[in-house]
Amino acid sequence: MDWGLIEQKLESLRRAVSRVAENCPEEVPDLVRDYDAQDIVSLNLTRAVQLCVDIANHVLSESDLPSPVTMGQSFELLEELGVIGPELCVRMKKAVGFRNLAVHNYDVIDWAIVHAIARHHLGDFKAFAEAVLLLRG
Template sequence: MGKIESLISLVKRNVETLDGLVKRHGARGIVEDYVLLNAALHLMQVAIQALIDAASRLAAEAGAEPPAKYSDIPRALAQLGVLEADEAALLRRTIGFRNVVVHGYGALDLGLVTEILDRGLYWDLLKLASRIYAGAVKRGIDP
């Protein structure tokens, strides 16, 4: 298993684990419980970081200019034709969410977390991961 594939597998595992938490406890139950909230945030943060790492590796291996910061990665993947504009925008927002969780850039909006969990928006991570993996396979990167 290549590095990108391994990272994509981690995204999948974390998204599926998070989905199990949501099914057992509900979005509100997670957000109202300190331990469950932090478990959910950790699962999302690790999944997003794995997504960033896979995207960064793909961009580098495909010959894109190395991104100066994480928020440059979506643009690089869009320029390579790996992501559509709306997907690149989603990845950019996802990276921003991760930054808030990890670094505390601004207060964490629990309403947003509830919405992500309630609407199953975390599955978007797997959609982005699939696009990144397909982009790698198409280019013969990380076989």
């Protein structure tokens, strides 16, 4: 496995999550009014999800499992390999759902949901990174 590449992606993930944490206002109405914060938070959340998918697929490329057909399936296959647990798998698949909405239907984003992700679920990305690093030994 190319750990240099994985570490580079993990550092990009750390930066994206940090940007979300630093730029998400304390309250939902503040996010609704702040278009710059909306852009920074949504862009970096979608980056974080995409980086996790990329990392998952890199890990999966070293396995005998078939290639995932969907982004969400990348996490299901990691669960099958025992890299992540079932709860984290579900949360990462929900993150993919958010990413798809943000990328394809930006005009209908529910900023309360984005706020909840940014304020209460950034730990999912850290948990994912820690699970991947455990593979290194």
